[in-house]
Amino acid sequence: MNPYLSDKEKFKKIALLFSTRGYHNTTMDEIASTLGIAKGTIYYHFKNKEELYYGVITEGINILTVQLQSALTGTKSFEEKIRILISTQVDYIAEYYPLAYIYLRELYGNRREQLLNMLNNYLDVINDMLIEGMNEGAIKQLDPGIASSSIFGMVYTTALHYISLYKKLPSQLAKRNLEEIVFRGILA
Amino acid sequence: MNPYLSDKEKFKKIALLFSTRGYHNTTMDEIASTLGIAKGTIYYHFKNKEELYYGVITEGINILTVQLQSALTGTKSFEEKIRILISTQVDYIAEYYPLAYIYLRELYGNRREQLLNMLNNYLDVINDMLIEGMNEGAIKQLDPGIASSSIFGMVYTTALHYISLYKKLPSQLAKRNLEEIVFRGILA
Amino acid sequence: MNPYLSDKEKFKKIALLFSTRGYHNTTMDEIASTLGIAKGTIYYHFKNKEELYYGVITEGINILTVQLQSALTGTKSFEEKIRILISTQVDYIAEYYPLAYIYLRELYGNRREQLLNMLNNYLDVINDMLIEGMNEGAIKQLDPGIASSSIFGMVYTTALHYISLYKKLPSQLAKRNLEEIVFRGILA
Amino acid sequence: MNPYLSDKEKFKKIALLFSTRGYHNTTMDEIASTLGIAKGTIYYHFKNKEELYYGVITEGINILTVQLQSALTGTKSFEEKIRILISTQVDYIAEYYPLAYIYLRELYGNRREQLLNMLNNYLDVINDMLIEGMNEGAIKQLDPGIASSSIFGMVYTTALHYISLYKKLPSQLAKRNLEEIVFRGILA
DNA sequence: CATGAATGAGTCTTCATTCAT
DNA sequence: AATGAATGAAGACTCATTCAT
Numbered sequence: 001m002n003p004y005l006s007d008k009e010k011f012k013k014i015a016l017l018f019s020t021r022g023y024h025n026t027t028m029d030e031i032a033s034t035l036g037i038a039k040g041t042i043y044y045h046f047k048n049k050e051e052l053y054y055g056v057i058t059e060g061i062n063i064l065t066v067q068l069q070s071a072l073t074g075t076k077s078f079e080e081k082i083r084i085l086i087s088t089q090v091d092y093i094a095e096y097y098p099l100a101y102i103y104l105r106e107l108y109g110n111r112r113e114q115l116l117n118m119l120n121n122y123l124d125v126i127n128d129m130l131i132e133g134m135n136e137g138a139i140k141q142l143d144p145g146i147a148s149s150s151i152f153g154m155v156y157t158t159a160l161h162y163i164s165l166y167k168k169l170p171s172q173l174a175k176r177n178l179e180e181i182v183f184r185g186i187l188a
Numbered sequence: 189m190n191p192y193l194s195d196k197e198k199f200k201k202i203a204l205l206f207s208t209r210g211y212h213n214t215t216m217d218e219i220a221s222t223l224g225i226a227k228g229t230i231y232y233h234f235k236n237k238e239e240l241y242y243g244v245i246t247e248g249i250n251i252l253t254v255q256l257q258s259a260l261t262g263t264k265s266f267e268e269k270i271r272i273l274i275s276t277q278v279d280y281i282a283e284y285y286p287l288a289y290i291y292l293r294e295l296y297g298n299r300r301e302q303l304l305n306m307l308n309n310y311l312d313v314i315n316d317m318l319i320e321g322m323n324e325g326a327i328k329q330l331d332p333g334i335a336s337s338s339i340f341g342m343v344y345t346t347a348l349h350y351i352s353l354y355k356k357l358p359s360q361l362a363k364r365n366l367e368e369i370v371f372r373g374i375l376a
Numbered sequence: 377m378n379p380y381l382s383d384k385e386k387f388k389k390i391a392l393l394f395s396t397r398g399y400h401n402t403t404m405d406e407i408a409s410t411l412g413i414a415k416g417t418i419y420y421h422f423k424n425k426e427e428l429y430y431g432v433i434t435e436g437i438n439i440l441t442v443q444l445q446s447a448l449t450g451t452k453s454f455e456e457k458i459r460i461l462i463s464t465q466v467d468y469i470a471e472y473y474p475l476a477y478i479y480l481r482e483l484y485g486n487r488r489e490q491l492l493n494m495l496n497n498y499l500d501v502i503n504d505m506l507i508e509g510m511n512e513g514a515i516k517q518l519d520p521g522i523a524s525s526s527i528f529g530m531v532y533t534t535a536l537h538y539i540s541l542y543k544k545l546p547s548q549l550a551k552r553n554l555e556e557i558v559f560r561g562i563l564a
Numbered sequence: 565m566n567p568y569l570s571d572k573e574k575f576k577k578i579a580l581l582f583s584t585r586g587y588h589n590t591t592m593d594e595i596a597s598t599l600g601i602a603k604g605t606i607y608y609h610f611k612n613k614e615e616l617y618y619g620v621i622t623e624g625i626n627i628l629t630v631q632l633q634s635a636l637t638g639t640k641s642f643e644e645k646i647r648i649l650i651s652t653q654v655d656y657i658a659e660y661y662p663l664a665y666i667y668l669r670e671l672y673g674n675r676r677e678q679l680l681n682m683l684n685n686y687l688d689v690i691n692d693m694l695i696e697g698m699n700e701g702a703i704k705q706l707d708p709g710i711a712s713s714s715i716f717g718m719v720y721t722t723a724l725h726y727i728s729l730y731k732k733l734p735s736q737l738a739k740r741n742l743e744e745i746v747f748r749g750i751l752a
Numbered sequence: 753c754a755t756g757a758a759t760g761a762g763t764c765t766t767c768a769t770t771c772a773t
Numbered sequence: 774a775a776t777g778a779a780t781g782a783a784g785a786c787t788c789a790t791t792c793a794t
Contacts, residue, residue, distance in 0.1 A: 020298065021298060022297055022298050023212075024211075024212040025298070027783085027784060027785085028784075028785060028786080029784080029785095037758075037759090038758065038759045038760060039759085039760070039785090039786090040758070040759055040760060040761095040786085040787080040788080041757080041758050041759070041760095043785095043786065043787080044756095044757065044758065044759095048785075048786075049784095049785070049786090079375075082374075101296045101297070104292065104295075104296040105293050105296045105297050107292075108289045108292040108293045108296075108348065109210055109289070109293050110208065110209060110210050110213070112352065137376055138375070138376060139374045139375055139376050140368065140374055140375070140376050142365060142368075142369075142374070143365075145349060145353065146346055146349065146350070146365055147369075147374060149345050149346055149349040150342045150345065150346050150365075150366075150369055150374075151374075152345060153341040153342050153344065153345025153346065154338045154341050154342050154345075156341065157337050157338065157340060157341025157342075157345070158334055158337050158338050158341060160296065161333060161334065161337040162334070164300060165333065177330060177331075177334055177338075178338075180328065180330075181330075181335075181338055181373065182373055182374055183373045183374065183375050184372065184373040184375065185369065185370055185371045185372040185373040186270075186327045186328055186330070186335060186338075186339070186370055186371065187267075187326070187327055187328070187371050187372065188325055188326060188327050188328050215766085215767065215768085216767075216768060216769085217767080217768095220777095225775080225776090226775060226776045226777060227768090227769090227776085227777070228769090228770080228771085228775070228776055228777060228778095229774075229775050229776070229777095231768095231769070231770080232774060232775070236768075236769075237767095237768065237769090396674065397674060398673055398674050399588075400587075400588040401674070403762085403763065403764085404763075404764060404765085405763080405764095413779075413780090414779065414780045414781060415764090415765090415780085415781070416765090416766080416767080416779070416780055416781060416782095417778080417779050417780070417781095419764095419765070419766075419767095420777095420778065420779065420780095421778095424764075424765075425763095425764070425765090455751075458750075477672045477673075480668065480671075480672040481669050481672045481673050483668075484665045484668040484669045484672075484724065485586055485665075485669050486584065486585060486586050486589070488728065513752055514751070514752060515750045515751055515752050516744065516750055516751070516752050518741060518744075518745075518750070519741075521725060521729065522722055522725065522726070522741055523745075523750060525721050525722055525725040526718045526721065526722050526741075526742075526745055526750075527750070528721060529717040529718050529720065529721025529722060530714045530717050530718050530721075532717065533713050533714065533716060533717025533718075533721070534710055534713055534714050534717060536672065537709060537710065537713040538710070540676060541709065553706060553707075553710055553714075554714075556704065556706075557706075557711075557714055557749065558749055558750055559749045559750065559751050560748065560749040560751065561745065561746055561747045561748040561749040562646075562703045562704055562706070562711060562714075562715070562746055562747065563643075563702070563703055563704070563747050563748065564701055564702060564703050564704050564705075591787085591788060591789085592788075592789060592790085593788080593789095596756095601754080601755090602754060602755045602756060603755085603756070603789090603790090604754070604755055604756060604757095604790090604791080604792085605753080605754055605755070605756095607789095607790070607791080608753060608754075612789075612790075613788095613789065613790090754794105755792105755793100755794085756792100756793105756794100757791105757792095757793095757794105758790105758791085758792090758793105759788105759789100759790085759791075759792105760787105760788100760789105760790100761787105761788100761789100762786105762787085762788095763785100763786085763787085764784105764785090764786090764787100765783105765784090765785090765786105766782105766783090766784085766785100767780105767781100767782100767783095768780100768781105768782100769779105769780085769781100770778105770779085770780075771776105771777100771778095771779090771780105772776100772777105772778095772779105773775100773776080773777100773778105
């Protein structure tokens with residue numbers, strides 16, 4: 001983890017730039033002037049643009065993983081766990097939605113493999129949860145990879161849909177709708 | 189619609205290039221040599237790289253929209269319609285998954301607005317379907333935008349998950365799992 | 377051989393630049409403006425600065441090798457051959473002294489190995505000549521590598537000494553002095 | 565003379581760096597880490613990179629000059645002097661060959677004038693020797709500059725040829741061969 | 753004297769776009 | 774319509790040098 005990025009303010013500024021303008025349209029000049037430092041200074045902290053980018057993503061995923069793990073501590077019921085999963089993700093997106101855009105973009109871009117590697121720990125937590133749920137008979141017998149990607153896709157797509165519509169994420173509403181669909185589908 | 193892209197072979201070649209390498213990493217030189225024409229010739233068919241890119245996306249979305257509309261013709265039951273929606277999308281992704289990657293990437297990138305505009309007709313079909321379903325009492329009272337983006341997110345994320353796992357899309361399996369989750373959620 | 381360099385005027389211009397300013401102090405901008413073309417055009421003909429540089433050196437060595445071989449055609453006596461070797465080198469330096477500087481610099485720089493490889497054909501001609509001379513008993517029994525590098529060093533150092541002194545090379549004088557020292561040493 | 569360079573170990577380390585990597589490819593960072601000091605500290609001892617470089621060269625030439633002068637002390641015969649000149653140079657190159665490479669490179673580079681100035685004292689010694697030899701009738705009537713550059717070129721080129729071949733300089737052999745060629749040429 | 757983080761001018765290189773043929 | 778050589782604006786990256794501590 002690059003120590004430069006533990007300065008949360010700087011971290012968020014860079015994430016916002018990469019998120020709104022995209023990797024290629026974000027120049028090192030822009031980053032430097034956004035941070036109020038000289039361009040060369042960036043290279044003092046990061047080997048190159050790529051490393052800076054991955055640094056931002058890694059930092060963001062770490063925060064997400066830590067938040068989920070701490071929220072899950074001591075949870076018993078499986079349903080509650082899924083609720084926490086949805087809730088944590090929605091809260092995370094509410095605070096770090098620029099990163100959410102980046103994740104999805106890269107998940108469908110040519111850095112997919114790298115991103116999946118970085119998400120490893122996080123996805124493991126979800127996978128374990130789903131396997132446990134299936135063993136308990138609490139949820140359907142589905143490939144856990146499929147189930148988790150379905151949930152992941154729903155949550156992110158829906159949350160970002162709200163954001164692009166309302167410029168902010170109505171967290172409570174989103175959580176309620178998502179829980180409803182996840183647990184019981186769309187049929188009345 | 190650019191007539192050059194109605195040559196389905198050329199269309200698919202360019203889509204594959206943009207999909208696997210991304211917009212910025214795909215050079216006009218690569219496109220020219222993939223098509224077996226001179227670089228300058230591209231500019232007789234498209235104003236610039238951007239137009240070429242949008243042309244490819246537009247063409248792809250048109251195909252999708254036509255396929256959905258023709259599949260829906262004469263359908264009565266709402267449940268059947270959702271089934272057709274899922275099925276059409278899965279079939280489309282099976283044939284045009286390079287485009288699927290492009291759509292998702294742009295949906296979370298800085299061309300989101302343009303993409304949503306292009307998807308307008310397609311999304312309208314889905315929206316109408318969902319509103320009809322709610323009026324009939326067949327599905328839950330949800331914001332149709334939310335419902336459609338949830339379904340859309342699930343279908344695409346899940347389908348591309350399969351593809352990245354198995355290099356191909358096991359369509360029947362994907363359709364069955366998706367219908368199950370869409371209609372009844374993940375609870376056993 | 378890069379066809380761009382067969383234009384002897386351009387070839388000489390670039391060689392002069394690299395020679396007088398050195399590899400690192402010669403910018404691609406300078407080269408472009410010296411040639412009266414755009415910077416990007418250089419990259420149309422050469423992969424990068426390094427290749428351009430090597431292209432110039434290779435072209436120069438080729439000229440040298442061809443000149444020597446054609447001058448040697450039909451020569452019989454060994455002494456005559458050495459005379460021709462000295463004469464050809466002096467004439468070459470008189471016309472291409474910017475390249476002579478480059479060769480020597482690189483011969484003692486970190487491209488020594490590459491340069492020796494490029495000089496391979498040329499050095500072979502000299503080596504063969506010396507071995508023949510030793511077999512005939514015309515010259516002393518010396519390591520041919522040593523003998524040739526001694527002659528080479530003398531000729532170039534001396535010729536460039538004249539040039540830096542008089543801005544031009546007094547060819548006849550240089551040839552006479554060099555033959556004298558090569559054949560009979562400095563003792564009276 | 566910069567006192568920092570009288571530490572012979574440091575002096576040799578820096579010379580080796582500049583010699584093997586060249587002026588431009590040697591960074592101040594490399595120099596600092598080779599010396600085990602901080603980059604900024606270099607600037608307490610030398611105004612800039614250029615001065616450091618010239619400092620190294622000057623120090624090296626001083627050593628050479630002192631060695632030659634002390635070796636010549638009390639010598640009578642002219643032939644003996646030439647022998648000492650060759651011998652001293654070969655011994656010097658054996659110990660300081662990284663500097664030998666630097667001298668030759670710069671002699672044919674864009675610092676030629678500066679280098680000749682620094683070599684002034686050394687070249688004067690040789691010039692005086694040759695003029696004396698001509699007056700005595702011991703050697704041929706040649707321009708002393710030509711004679712000295714011929715000898716210089718032969719000795720350095722030959723010595724470095726041996727080094728690049730055997731990774732070390734076989735001093736006795738080199739001296740014998742060089743004396744032979746210098747005094748009597750290459751004819752048998 | 754020593755440090756090393758910060759600087760920013762300077763360079764190479766890429767690549768979408770143009771245009772004479 | 775087609776070509777492909779030429780263009781030049783733009784951007785990543787390097788590194789000698791400075792200066793607050």
